[in-house]
Every structure is written in C-alpha cells, then in structure tokens.
Amino acid sequence: MRGVTGRDTADVAVIGTGVVGLAAAHELLSRGLTVTVIGPRPGSAPGQASAAAGAMLSLFSEAGAGQPPDRVELEVSHRLKAFARYPAWLDQLTGLSGQPDVPLTPGTWVAATSTDRDHLATIARAAYTAAHPAEVHDHPVIDGLQPQIPPAAALWLPSEPSIDITRLLAVLAAVVARHPHARWHTSPATDVDLGAVEVRVHCADHQLVTCAQTVLAAGAGIPALLDDRGRELELPPILAGRGASLLMDAPALATEHTVRTPNSAFACGTHLVPRAAGTVYLGATNRLTLDPVPHDGATLDEIATVIRDSTRILDRRLSTAALMRAPIGYRPYTIDHLPLVGPTAYPRVLLATATYRCGVLLGCLGASDQRPGGDSEVLPETLSRGRSAFGVTMPCANPSRVLTWPGRTRHPCRKPRSLAAEL
Numbered sequence: 001m002r003g004v005t006g007r008d009t010a011d012v013a014v015i016g017t018g019v020v021g022l023a024a025a026h027e028l029l030s031r032g033l034t035v036t037v038i039g040p041r042p043g044s045a046p047g048q049a050s051a052a053a054g055a056m057l058s059l060f061s062e063a064g065a066g067q068p069p070d071r072v073e074l075e076v077s078h079r080l081k082a083f084a085r086y087p088a089w090l091d092q093l094t095g096l097s098g099q100p101d102v103p104l105t106p107g108t109w110v111a112a113t114s115t116d117r118d119h120l121a122t123i124a125r126a127a128y129t130a131a132h133p134a135e136v137h138d139h140p141v142i143d144g145l146q147p148q149i150p151p152a153a154a155l156w157l158p159s160e161p162s163i164d165i166t167r168l169l170a171v172l173a174a175v176v177a178r179h180p181h182a183r184w185h186t187s188p189a190t191d192v193d194l195g196a197v198e199v200r201v202h203c204a205d206h207q208l209v210t211c212a213q214t215v216l217a218a219g220a221g222i223p224a225l226l227d228d229r230g231r232e233l234e235l236p237p238i239l240a241g242r243g244a245s246l247l248m249d250a251p252a253l254a255t256e257h258t259v260r261t262p263n264s265a266f267a268c269g270t271h272l273v274p275r276a277a278g279t280v281y282l283g284a285t286n287r288l289t290l291d292p293v294p295h296d297g298a299t300l301d302e303i304a305t306v307i308r309d310s311t312r313i314l315d316r317r318l319s320t321a322a323l324m325r326a327p328i329g330y331r332p333y334t335i336d337h338l339p340l341v342g343p344t345a346y347p348r349v350l351l352a353t354a355t356y357r358c359g360v361l362l363g364c365l366g367a368s369d370q371r372p373g374g375d376s377e378v379l380p381e382t383l384s385r386g387r388s389a390f391g392v393t394m395p396c397a398n399p400s401r402v403l404t405w406p407g408r409t410r411h412p413c414r415k416p417r418s419l420a421a422e423l
C-alpha cells in the first residue's frame with residue numbers, strides 16, 4: 001500500500017485549490033456531499049494561475065478582430081452566463097465566510113494604438129450585441145494616465161468589472177475550510193488509482209483519500225499528475241501559458257478602472273487593474289510551455305517586459321513605482337482554447353480546467369452548473385459525457401475530436417502534426 005500513513009474517505013476529492021477547484025468544492029458541499037480538497041492553501045501555491053491573475057472579468061474585451069464571429073459569440077456567451085451569476089455567488093460566499101465583501105470594481109478602458117484599433121470595433125460589436133454599453137473615444141486621456149505613446153482611440157466598457165483575486169481566494173478558502181463536511185489536505189496528490197468502484201488519490205505526505213469520484217482541477221499540474229493515464233482517460237493535452245504579473249505600490253496613479261490593450265500575441269494585452277490602498281496590478285506575459293515549473297520565480301526579462309509595455313502604453317510613472325511582488329502563474333489551456341468540464345472516459349474522474357485567460361470569470365460558472373446525480377454517480381448530470389457546463393462538447397464525447405496525449409497529438413480539424421507544430 002505504498003507506505004500509507006493516514007486515510008480519508010469522501011464522496012468527492014477535488015484535486016487543485018485554485019479558483020476553479022475551490023469553487024467546485026463549495027458547490028459540491030452546498031449540495032450535501034462530503035468533499036476532500038487536495039492542494040495548497042491560498043498564498044502558498046507557487047505557479048498558481050489564480051493567484052497571479054489580474055482578475056479582470058473580461059466579458060467583451062478578450063474578443064479580437066482576427067476571430068471568426070461565431071467564435072466570438074460562443075466565448076462571449078460563456079462569459080455572460082458566468083457573469084450573470086457572479087453577484088449572487090459573491091454574496092453567498094461572503095455571507096458564508098464571515099469575511100468582508102469582495103466588491104466588483106466597475107468599468108474597463110480598452111486603449112488601442114492606430115495599428116490595433118480594429119479590435120475595438122469587434123469588442124464594441126460584441127458588447128452591443130449583448131445590449132451592453134460601449135463608447136468609442138478618439139485620442140482620449142484615460143483617468144489622468146500619462147503613457148509614452150498616447151492611445152489613438154479607446155473603448156469604454158462601463159459594465160466590464162474586475163475583482164481583487166486575493167480577496168476572492170481568501171473568501172472561497174474560508175467557506176470551504178469551515179464547512180463541516182469538508183477536509184483539506186495541503187499535501188499535493190501524487191497519483192490517482194482508478195478502481196472499479198472507487199478512486200484512490202495518493203498524497204505526497206502518504207495520506208490516501210478514497211472517494212466515489214474525483215474532480216481534476218489542478219490546472220497546469222494535471223499532465224504531471226496523470227502522466228500516461230491521460231491517454232487512458234482520453235484527455236486532450238492540457239498545456240500551460242506561463243504568465244508573469246507585477247503588484248506595484250503606485251499611489252500617484254489614481255486610476256479607478258481597469259485599463260488594458262486588446263489581446264496581442266496570445267496575451268490578454270497589457271493591463272493595469274486598480275487594487276486596494278494605492279496598489280496596482282500590472283499584467284501580463286504569456287509564454288507557452290509543456291513543462292511548467294511552479295517554483296520558478298519571474299525572470300528579469302519577464303519583469304522588464306511588463307514594465308516596458310506598461311510604461312509605454314499605460315503610464316510612464318510606473319517605472320519609478322515600487323515593485324511589491326512578481327507572481328508567476330501557469331494558465332491551463334487546450335489547443336482549441338476552450339475549457340474542459342465534465343467526465344473523462346472513466347466517469348469517476350471529472351475535469352474542471354482549461355479556463356485559460358478567463359478562469360476567474362468562468363470559475364463561477366463551472367461550479368454553479370454542477371448538480372448531484374443519482375445514487376451511484378455523485379457528480380452533476382450537467383457534466384455527463386458529451387456535455388459541459390460551458391455548453392462546449394467535451395472532446396472525449398466525440399471520437400473524431402479526441403486529441404491524444406502530448407507526444408502523439410492529433411488535432412481534430414487538421415492533419416496530424418506534432419504538438420510543437422501546433423504551438
């Protein structure tokens with residue numbers, strides 16, 4: 001029994017304690033299930049995407065001029081669906097946690113140079129289509145910011161907010177930790193045994209968690225956890241977008257709203273998100289990798305990239321602001337950039353991941369759509385094979401869409417190619 005020193009049983013083991021895992025655990029607990037969460041506490045999880053996130057709730061501003069209209073429509077519909085639930089979800093969490101409110105900070109400016117202003121039309125169209133306001137301003141001065149290169153135009157999206165992710169994670173963690181039917185193992189999962197009637201999750205501290213079902217919400221850590229078993233479970237490759245962000249003490253910048261550029265080169269643009277007490281969040285780089293190294297710190301090059309872009313495009317005074325932290329996070333994503341939520345080929349193992357650049361927004365949707373199933377299946381019927389909480393068909397539901405595990409990757413829409421070529 002591999003030196004097991006302690007045992008625990010639960011209806012569900014949720015592996016991963018970022019925003020997606022904690023949101024899923026909260027939902028399962030509120031439906032009367034016993035849940036063991038496995039993963040580090042907030043604030044002690046190097047490489048966690050959630051902790052490094054700007055936490056813009058980007059309803060429209062992630063849309064880009066190069067995307068086909070039906071793809072914009074699909075992605076925006078997921079985000080609107082999630083956002084519709086957000087205020088009630090936050091109220092419920094803060095009520096249960098006994099902690100102060102987690103406010104939504106309204107309003108996002110999307111600032112564009114003359115070369116990327118095409119994106120503004122796509123973003124504005126997405127907002128108008130959803131009956132949300134969007135105002136185009138030519139040659140604007142945004143919130144008193146002093147960029148080296150003033151924007152040619154900017155789009156004001158008053159209904160697109162941001163949130164302080166540190167506070168959201170603290171509230172989620174408190175709600176889960178204080179629930180009488182929850183246990184929390186901070187030692188990481190090292191292996192998942194798939195039995196006929198149960199799943200056994202082994203932890204690094206030799207604890208064994210036996211459960212009826214497990215939710216894999218370990219983000220970019222899922223491939224290392226499953227190794228070759230990913231193929232058995234018919235999972236598509238889960239890749240990682242390494243992102244560095246900066247937390248700065250910048251009281252001179254009295255910005256009340258998020259200011260960002262359109263997406264560029266896979267990244268969610270250059271962005272500034274106001275945080276409490278004169279601090280601002282600056283983001284972010286996005287470098288694709290097959291080999292996430294969670295304990296790596298940000299490199300000087302990553303820090304320099306964020307500072308260079310933000311002083312050029314947002315405010316030149318940022319170069320003299322004090323750097324407080326430079327977290328690294330690995331965004332979990334799939335080749336088609338769509339989330340993975342639902343059962344794998346082995347129905348006792350479910351996925352809740354691959355939210356890529358929008359997990360802080362979408363985390364609430366994945367959690368809220370879960371429903372308890374029948375006697376033998378404790379997890380949600382909405383996550384049944386072939387469906388997902390995001391309305392996206394699971395790749396494993398349709399054999400023609402199945403992607404094989406890294407090393408033998410096949411894209412459904414193209415001739416088989418190597419994973420490196422896909423990137």
Ligand SMILES: Cc1cc2nc3c(=O)[nH]c(=O)nc-3n(C[C@H](O)[C@H](O)[C@H](O)COP(=O)(O)OP(=O)(O)OC[C@H]3O[C@@H](n4cnc5c(N)ncnc54)[C@H](O)[C@@H]3O)c2cc1C
Pocket residue numbers: 015016017018019020021038039040045046047048049050051052053054055056057058187188189190217218219220221222225241242243244245268283284285328329330331332352353354355356357358359360361362
């Ligand atoms: C720089 C940056 C900026 C971003 N900005 C935004 C934004 O503005 N808005 C937005 O909506 N989204 C944003 N995102 C994306 C968002 O952060 C992610 O989509 C979301 O946080 C993913 O959440 P998750 O819980 O799936 O993964 P994570 O937050 O990465 O959590 C996974 C957890 O699993 C744990 N884990 C890994 N392996 C194991 C194991 N074997 N056992 C137990 N636990 C394990 C990890 O320690 C981690 O805590 C950003 C991401 C980055 C990196």
